[in-house]
Amino acid sequence: MVPAPNIVWRGAHPNNFTVGRPGGGLDGRETFHHVVGSAESAVVVFNQGSRGASSHFVVTDQPGVIFQCVSVNDTAWCDSNWESNLRTIAVEHHGDWRGGYDNPTVRDNSAWLLTWLRENFGVNRAIRHRDVASTGTICSADLPVEAIWARSDEIISEHNQPADTRPQWLKDRVIVPEYTVYSQVEGLYLLNLNDVNQITDSRRFPLNQNFVISSYTIIGGVKYLITTSSTNANLAIGMRDSEVSPTPFTPPIVEPPKPTTPDWADSLLIDEENRTMYVLRATQLIDLENGRPVIKDGKEVWFQAGDIINDVSAHTIVSEVTYQMTEYSFQKTKEGRYELANGIKSSDLTVDPKACPPGTPANPEVPGNPIDPAEPMPDVPTVEDRLTFLETMVRAITDFLDKIFNSWRK
Numbered sequence: 001m002v003p004a005p006n007i008v009w010r011g012a013h014p015n016n017f018t019v020g021r022p023g024g025g026l027d028g029r030e031t032f033h034h035v036v037g038s039a040e041s042a043v044v045v046f047n048q049g050s051r052g053a054s055s056h057f058v059v060t061d062q063p064g065v066i067f068q069c070v071s072v073n074d075t076a077w078c079d080s081n082w083e084s085n086l087r088t089i090a091v092e093h094h095g096d097w098r099g100g101y102d103n104p105t106v107r108d109n110s111a112w113l114l115t116w117l118r119e120n121f122g123v124n125r126a127i128r129h130r131d132v133a134s135t136g137t138i139c140s141a142d143l144p145v146e147a148i149w150a151r152s153d154e155i156i157s158e159h160n161q162p163a164d165t166r167p168q169w170l171k172d173r174v175i176v177p178e179y180t181v182y183s184q185v186e187g188l189y190l191l192n193l194n195d196v197n198q199i200t201d202s203r204r205f206p207l208n209q210n211f212v213i214s215s216y217t218i219i220g221g222v223k224y225l226i227t228t229s230s231t232n233a234n235l236a237i238g239m240r241d242s243e244v245s246p247t248p249f250t251p252p253i254v255e256p257p258k259p260t261t262p263d264w265a266d267s268l269l270i271d272e273e274n275r276t277m278y279v280l281r282a283t284q285l286i287d288l289e290n291g292r293p294v295i296k297d298g299k300e301v302w303f304q305a306g307d308i309i310n311d312v313s314a315h316t317i318v319s320e321v322t323y324q325m326t327e328y329s330f331q332k333t334k335e336g337r338y339e340l341a342n343g344i345k346s347s348d349l350t351v352d353p354k355a356c357p358p359g360t361p362a363n364p365e366v367p368g369n370p371i372d373p374a375e376p377m378p379d380v381p382t383v384e385d386r387l388t389f390l391e392t393m394v395r396a397i398t399d400f401l402d403k404i405f406n407s408w409r410k
Contacts, residue, residue, distance in 0.1 A: 002119055002159050005112045010067040012046035012054040018075040024086025026072075028124040030117060031079050031088040031132065032148075034140045039094040043067055053077050055090040059110045061103055066113050072121055080133040088127065089117055097141040107144065111151035118152065169193040169217045169224075170234065176215060178228055181244035183209040188243055193217065193224060193236040200237050208248045216241070264288060265333050265341065268317045274327060275351060278362040279307040283348035288318050288325075289338040303344065306360020315346060322346040 035042045039060040046054045046069045054076045058067040070076040078090035091113065094106050117123040126149050129139035164171060187204040196219055214228040217238065224238035265288075285294040285301040293300040303309070314330040315322055323343030325333070332340035353362040 002112070002115045002155060004116050004120075005066045005109065006064045007057075007066045007068050010043045010046075010058070010069055012069040012076075013049045013051070015049040016046055016051055016054040017070045017077055018085075020073065021075050021086050024075070024083070026089065026122060027087040028122050029084075029088045029127045030114060030123045030125075031084065031090045031127045031129055032140045032143055032145050033078060033090060033092045033129045034097040034143050035092050035094055036096045036098075039067055039092070042092050042094075043069060055092040057089070057113060058092040059094060059106055059113060061094045061105050061109075063105055064109065064112070066109060079129060080135045080137065084127075084132040088132075089121060089123060093140065093143055097143040098138070100142065102142075102144070107148055107151070110148045111155060114148060115152040115155045118156070167194055167236065169219055169236065169238075172219075173215050173217045173226070173231075175231070176213070178212055178214045179246065181211050181213055181225065181246055182248045183207055183211075183243065184245050184249050185243050188239065190237050190239055191224065193219065193226075193238045196220070196222070196224070211239070211244065261336075262289075262338070264316045264318045265336075265338060269314060269330075269333060270316065271314050271330070272312070274311055274313045277309045277312045277324060277349040277351055278353050278356050279303045279305055279309065279344075280348055280350050280356060281305050283344055285342050285344060286318075286323060287339075288316065288323060288329075288333075288341045288343050291318060294342055303348075304360075306356045306362040308362060309344065309349065312349075316343065318343075324349055 033055060035058070039058045042055070042058045045051050054070050055078045056068065056070045056072055056076050058069060060067060072089055075085050076090045077085060078092075079085050079088060091110070093110060095101055095103055114123065114126075126145045128143075128145060130137050133139070183205050184207070186207045188206075188209060189199040189204060190201070192198040192200050211225070212228045213225045215226045215231040217224055217226065223241040225241050225244065226238045229235075230237045282302060282304050285303065286292070287294050295301070309324075309326070311327045312324050313327040314325045314333075316325065316333075317323075322345070324346050325341070325343045329340065329342050332338075350356070356362040359365045
């Protein structure tokens with residue numbers, strides 16, 4: 001079966017077609033029309049509610065692209081003939097096909113659509129619009145309907161060819177003039193081209209073993225060479241192109257590596273005036289050569305907020321991070337003793353001890369004045385307590401004097 005073209009739905013206005021095919025049905029015809037304009041302009045017209053016209057498909061000038069405006073199960077208004085509308089699949093074609101106009105892309109798109117309609121909707125003949133119209137028209141002008149149908153026949157024939165059952169490596173094999181290659185590895189295996197993860201046998205070929213090659217194939221993006229004997233017998237035996245060479249292997253001359261100075265120990269290393277700095281937040285001591293924390297006695301070395309770092313005399317940049325270095329680390333770096341070059345992130349240090357968190361050694365907290373208690377001490381009477389006591393004493397004295405006065409009157 002021929003796959004469907006790239007059909008893009010561009011539905012017509014519901015005023016411009018009839019739902020279903022009342023009293024009719026497909027009878028195998030495809031009616032050919034031309035737009036006298038662009039495919040896009042036809043879609044615009046079909047979307048105008050008062051236009052009273054539509055087509056099932058519009059063939060564009062974009063490779064492989066077909067617009068569909070009406071379902072094949074519904075009746076498009078296209079042939080100027082109601083009986084024909086009820087039975088046809090109408091196809092418009094981009095462009096004005098009068099006067100020798102031709103467009104290969106439109107023709108190819110039309111042939112592909114026709115083939116798909118023949119295989120899926122029983123289309124068996126081509127009709128020009130002018131052959132069925134009840135009113136005068138030259139549509140579909142010079143559109144090469146017969147050539148489109150002939151190309152459709154070719155497409156059907158191409159897709160009905162017997163399936164090629166050969167393995168993919170053999171389909172992709174390329175024959176080349178014979179040439180000799182030499183193994184570049186010790187113990188070269190020949191591989192099974194049906195499964196290159198398997199070897200063909202236990203033979204291992206020595207370094208500089210020669211092979212006569214007359215074809216190659218590509219598997220998974222890798223090139224495999226095939227000897228003349230395997231090529232002639234269509235044997236699935238090959239070797240990786242990367243493991244052989246047209247010239248014998250010659251051991252390379254290996255020169256000892258030249259020592260290099262890392263950028264952080266050379267161009268990025270800046271000497272500064274010695275100064276004292278303070279730790280802003282907990283931070284690690286970093287081994288600048290390896291870019292990892294310094295380990296001492298099996299533990300990472302940390303500094304805490306407020307710690308004092310004396311004799312800071314340089315800085316450098318490692319992996320886009322700036323580190324401060326003491327005079328000791330700076331001098332060891334200049335000597336090439338990179339294993340002793342340590343540093344602390346500049347962002348974790350300051351020259352201002354007041355910037356350290358309060359309560360740290362660099363910025364101790366100053367005790368404040370004691371806060372008075374909100375309530376009076378329990379053994380101190382309040383004003384109300386004192387007034388109550390005086391009232392009690394006055395009342396007692398008054399009662400005593402009344403008793404003496406009454407006793408005297410008797």
